[in-house]
Amino acid sequence: MIKRWMWLVCFVLMVAWMLPGAASGLTRDRWTNEVPYGVFFNNYDPNFYTGFVPRVQERERIKIHLGKGNQIRVRMILSDKTIDNYLSDQVARHDLYQEVIDKKVIKLTSNLSWEAYHQKVMDEKLHDLAKKKGELDEKAWRDLNLTSMDKLAPGRLYHIQKDFNKMEDDFAKLLKNSLISDSPKPDNLQDKLNLINDFFPHRIFLYELTETQDAAFGELVDLAKSGDMEAFRPKAEAFFDSITDGIYTVKNGKLDYYEFTTIYPAGTYDKTTTHDGQVMPMYTTTGVWPLIPRKHGKGITGMVDYISSAGYYGMMPMLPYQYGGGIAYNAIHNPGISCWIGGHHLLPKSWRKVTANSRSGKPYNRVSITSRGPVSHGCTRLNPGHLSEFREMLPSTSEGMEGIKHYRSLSHCYDVFDLKGDGNDQVMGVQYYIAFRHTKSRVAQQIWAQNNRKDFYTWLYGNDLNFAPVGEATFNEIHDYKFKKRKALQGQKYENLTLYEAPYEPEYLQFYVINGVNKLSKQGMDFNRELRRVGYGYPVDRKKLRLE
Template identity: 25%
Template sequence: MKITKVLLSFAVVAISLFAVAQSVSVKTIEEYNSLLPVWGTSWSPGAKSINGYYPTFYTGFAMRQQAPERIHVRVSRGNQTRISVILDDQALTDYAFDLVKRYEVYRALTKGPGAKLNVNPSGSKLLPQLDLYNQIIESPNYDILGLVDRASKGAESAESTYAKSLNILRALNPGRVFILNLNLAQEFAKWKTQVQQSSGGNAAKITGNPQETIIAINTLLFGRVNYTQKPSADVMAKLTKAITLATNGASDNEFTMAALDLFVAVTGSKYDFKVVNNQGHWQKALQCSSASSCYLSYPEFTAIYPTGSVEEKTSDEFGNRINAFSTPGLWQFLSRSGGREVDNIRNEPYYGFAPKMDYQDIGNGFHNPAVRFWDPSKAVKQALGLNPGHNTYWAVKRGGVSHGCLRFSIGGVWEFRQIIPVENSKMTQVSFFGNRAQDFDLYDIDGSGELKVMGTEYFISYGLQGADSTARREGKGLEINADKKYDFYVDLYGAKNVFSLNEKQEYVFANPRISLPSYLDFKKASVSTRLQIPGQYRLYEQAYEKDKVQMYAIGEMTPQNKLIARLMGRVRGCAPTSNKQQCGEAAFDQELKSLVK
């Protein structure tokens, strides 16, 4: 078992606090995070556990997005999944109300004689995360309850509610909310140069080739179009016009307006919403009147999760052996017969009674780590900041581990469920973009104009105790590699002609390839359109979002209790001014009433 020394300074504080965690007072998200393990989560089961496991619910602070087209899910080389969410005015206006609705529902289901969920089952040792969540909601540092109270009474304007909710979201999700101000004229000018080269002055070289068409459409605003439909005649006409103007010396204004027309056609309603500007007034997110004034301005949430993949290897063009993916291509989440909706709760205890969200008919989907460690050593507990009294540890392996599914941490899978829509009918409209195993996720995450290779600060690997179904759920050989990052990345990305360290000791990737999954690849487990991006690109390593979940006992996992466990990922609150049918609150309230009486 390999243990890093780098994490110890962070973990010592956590260990000292765990002894008094039940009585710790927190007012900030930083204080909450300081009480959690560095990576993964831990507990000790009691008599009310199910094969040593407990169901959980989410105690983090991500928002919910009810519009499927504004959610982008992509897995890529390096074993991470990026979820980027366009934050429209509806998502932000509802945000504080959603936090408070969860606060109220959690309290109703865990307190008093009618409580359904026991968050302190006898004989167990669990992290008191619900208490920590409640303290953040009640904290004067964020004034969440105050904002909701004032807005409910009409004492906050719509603009103020939006702006304050955005500030709260940013504060509670440090490093994951970005205020973008994209100069579309500049982006379209880059595209102009690209299509001039690829078309050679003949638009038909692009429009007559399906792969070239997909490249042209999706690079119009790199990483933020993600077009999934077969291009219509109208889209093809607009593409032809934009390419023709790009190559025949048209004025900047004429070309920019044609490119904008194409952009609106291929993004649909994705960017059709309003934002509050720096003067505190509403304006459209997309403001474009000429080549000298053409901007797309909005906030975006991006989370990057370490991901376990199929236990197989493949090779890149340089002969590097890297982790394979079972499901490259374009997918949508599935609803199945027998009431098994997208956020299905499986019977097997090792799934942790958390959502298993499938996108392939044979059963591949996103789910929890599904591998645990019994009785981790004192050194492991110290390195990771685990409670000394806990005897069970759960963490996702960033590497090959599954038969084909993609695995998240338990906090990550519940956060994923929190982000996507409440209703099953909308969940099935969320698209999943699976890169080829050889291809990177290149993205301008903060709108700075610099593309970076997406990654995450997470360095856990391990093996399995055996090949049979039981042994595959028990881990061995836990490796915590934070002080051996270079070696970890060599194994993860490959060594030959892939990356190097620059003079600032930053990881830099050379000429990465990207995947552009499209309608050509829908449900085909392949990607037909790829693109190599010349140049040197720095690695972006997002800090790991600590697992924020509350474990609880509910008795036997009967069909009724499975529905209650599923319901915990559907809790939804909206602003008084919101349409309760559209925002998802009515659907949740109806289901709550039918299940909890």
């Protein structure tokens, strides 16, 4: 009887440990770090982006990753068109905002982000720079765009340069070493994928092979085994081009291109799980998921950049990747709640007096912040300014966004990446230390940890991390992730990797109302969506913007 009682106690404790909150001792304590995060505002008004990221119109050049640590990494491989149109796009977007403001199509509310953005455009003389397109040669114009991008969106542009001949040599050696003398070729799909993805580690996430690719791979294995590099090289380059959708240009044996990489804190499913005795946020939707149009829901549907009529979704796009039945979708969206600042028991009291960027000069009513931890019903939540920026980077149209791949790891697998393409592998993270749970009525109720770096990392990473100053914290032993037929799997083991802590990106967002138009009407929703679509190759619909 005693043994049975003890077994029941252990079982109850084990179940309790698995429930949200058991790992951290969720509390109703007030956050002690008073540094403001998120977006302060007054009402759920439409909004537009006021930063300077580039827009990429080719879906195959955009890769989205979610790894342990609750952060989204967006990597964009910049095409010549993206680079050459950067300044022109920035000016076109600014001028469109200016026009709808000057013609009183919209009235600005809540904050002063437009004024700061406009002043930045003027100070940097972007209009004058854009006019240089007809004066400079092709290289000088390209360099001007790249320099401007790096200055206006600092710390996120990476110049990747690789000796492709050496990459081919290394790949041939890898294939040859994978074979034991007189053994058959690798015939297991996972073994093949492991080898192929190591052709360009962390930048190829192939999860299936077409018959043509499989045959080409078999031929490469034969050539590698024979040592015939003269025949191997051109076929390896063609194979590389095939498995990467032609997004990397190889010239004269060199791989030379630019990437734009951004990391945002993210909220995930409101539950924890355990792995190797450690409790962590649970990722329920794992694997490879493409962005899809929302065909069911409240309001106007049928597009990837769907905007909900529910105010707490911030009057900004929700980007679906999984249909959940009925009108439910899992999507990348805003925090899904906002916090009334006055009297809130979790928010630092000093936030009640925040007036920075306030259009009225008075303190704000609300703040919208995401929880970097378990919080959602299944979606992936970003801060409102980050979601707005994320949407700005994606193709202009819904059709252009459809199919963008979203790679989601197992709960315990980290996002390991070398930002400069130099083999310096690091675990991706971000300097954001807020995590909370909210009630069914969407009121932030409990915190997972205090909002300082040490306490937050103790909760988020547990014993995996050796805590140290930024840039010096390391992990003893971790795994990354890989995929097979869209299914997420545990990947390679690493030891003593450094934690890369991306800066918390400022949130650039301006609120407005459309004069004479209900924001929830079809005209209001069309306007909201269209104002976010400025980009090369896309003719803005001026009728939807009430300019014609």
